[in-house]
Amino acid sequence: AQKITQTQPGMFVQEKEAVTLDCTYDTSDQSYGLFWYKQPSSGEMIFLIYQGSYDEQNATEGRYSLNFQKARKSANLVISASQLGDSAMYFCAMREGPTYSSASKIIFGSGTRLSIRP
Amino acid sequence: GAVVSQHPSRVICKSGTSVKIECRSLDFQATTMFWYRQFPKQSLMLMATSNEGSKATYEQGVEKDKFLINHASLTLSTLTVTSAHPEDSSFYICSASEPPGLGWEQYFGPGTRLTVT
Numbered sequence: 378a379q380k381i382t383q384t385q386p387g388m389f390v391q392e393k394e395a396v397t398l399d400c401t402y403d404t405s406d407q408s409y410g411l412f413w414y415k416q417p418s419s420g421e422m423i424f425l426i427y428q429g430s431y432d433e434q435n436a437t438e439g440r441y442s443l444n445f446q447k448a449r450k451s452a453n454l455v456i457s458a459s460q461l462g463d464s465a466m467y468f469c470a471m472r473e474g475p476t477y478s479s480a481s482k483i484i485f486g487s488g489t490r491l492s493i494r495p
Numbered sequence: 496g497a498v499v500s501q502h503p504s505r506v507i508c509k510s511g512t513s514v515k516i517e518c519r520s521l522d523f524q525a526t527t528m529f530w531y532r533q534f535p536k537q538s539l540m541l542m543a544t545s546n547e548g549s550k551a552t553y554e555q556g557v558e559k560d561k562f563l564i565n566h567a568s569l570t571l572s573t574l575t576v577t578s579a580h581p582e583d584s585s586f587y588i589c590s591a592s593e594p595p596g597l598g599w600e601q602y603f604g605p606g607t608r609l610t611v612t
Contacts, residue, residue, distance in 0.1 A: 422603035431543055483601055485539045
């Protein structure tokens with residue numbers, strides 16, 4: 378069963394507008410972490426933001442914020458004031474199990490290709 | 496943040512040959528490393544979990560004898576694609592975790608693009 382669902386294969390947004398990328402997840406673990414990664418055409422995976430399942434506040438990192446709704450099992454990424462350099466693939470990911478366990482693996486959603494229009 | 500390197504970044508090989516890809520954690524010791532494969536316009540699919548000093552744990556559907564993983568030290572894991580075929584052409588990415596208690600993040604290497612002709 379798919380555990381990370383990204384329902385938007387592609388999105389087009391005007392420069393300087395805010396954009397929300399959707400992500401829902403499924404887990405029976407109480408302890409888990411949610412991540413967003415950006416993958417430009419070069420292929421490198423760039424870490425953007427992290428939300429722990431026990432974190433009460435939504436995570437923010439500069440222009441990135443994570444809208445964490447635990448009861449709905451959603452972890453949407455919000456990018457404010459989008460820039461041309463934001464054009465890339467974006468992956469939502471989840472790591473189950475205790476955060477102190479280095480062996481717990483990360484699984485990825487199918488990704489959303491974001492294109493910023495000038 | 497911690498740095499993970501991969502070598503080579505790009506490799507072209509002939510069908511039937513073997514290719515070795517290295518993944519190194521440069522400034523931390525990685526008890527566990529992960530290998531992913533990514534086909535064009537698709538997501539990252541976990542192939543195996545590599546544990547230092549023990550056998551790798553492969554995901555369902557991944558051939559152990561075809562994708563040999565060796566994690567001989569706390570800073571190096573290797574993936575060998577044996578008897579490569581064109582369908583093995585893909586982008587291979589490794590990631591590494593710091594020892595337990597020191598962090599939750601996985602650090603990704605820059606990837607290796609394999610083309611089998």
